[in-house]
Amino acid sequence: AQSVTQLGSHVSVSEGALVLLRCNYSSSVPPYLFWYVQYPNQGLQLLLKYTSAATLVKGINGFEAEFKKSETSFHLTKPSAHMSDAAEYFCAVTTMGGGGGSNYKLTFGKGTLLTVNP
Amino acid sequence: KAGVTQTPRYLIKTRGQQVTLSCSPISGHRSVSWYQQTPGQGLQFLFEYFSETQRNKGNFPGRFSGRQFSNSRSEMNVSTLELGDSALYLCASSLSRGSTDTQYFGPGTRLTVL
16 A cells, blocks of 8 residues: 655754655555645645656745655755744655545655744 | 635534534535544545545544535534544545545644543
């Protein structure tokens, strides 16, 4: 079964520093991968998604992620952290649900809480 | 275009009661999925509805059920509530059911079971 692993449940950076949130996937076939962000008391907002069109995917708010098949990774980066980036980030992969066919569902990693220090 | 809306936003119930949560998808979206989010288990898929039919189901007991109406609005019901059902319940909608279709999430309903 396809899954994702997020390394580090909590990452702390200084404002202006590089943000790197790690996500590794396990999949025997090319996966479709997503990064979502969740601000306190809110739902999930899509940052970006990989659907095999390009290995470097640019998302909203200055975030980007690179799909590396050789490393089975899809790490999320942002060159310069802003205080408003403080939130929880989830990596997700589309997996086949019960019954096969077109029964897809999102399987999420455990999440990484990003703290940005002034 | 309005986003996914969920009502109510907060709910407090006692053990043994039942609860119904509502989700209105983005206009034109036909697929609605439900997820449970807890600190211990993270985000877990409950089920998906498309064209008023449950198409996909996660590993949850039969106390969790749902339905979808002809206008794509969806409801989720939990009967005989247990303390462990306390969670944030998120609804997500997508245009269709493809593997690359983006799911757009609502703000969630925070359910507390006492």
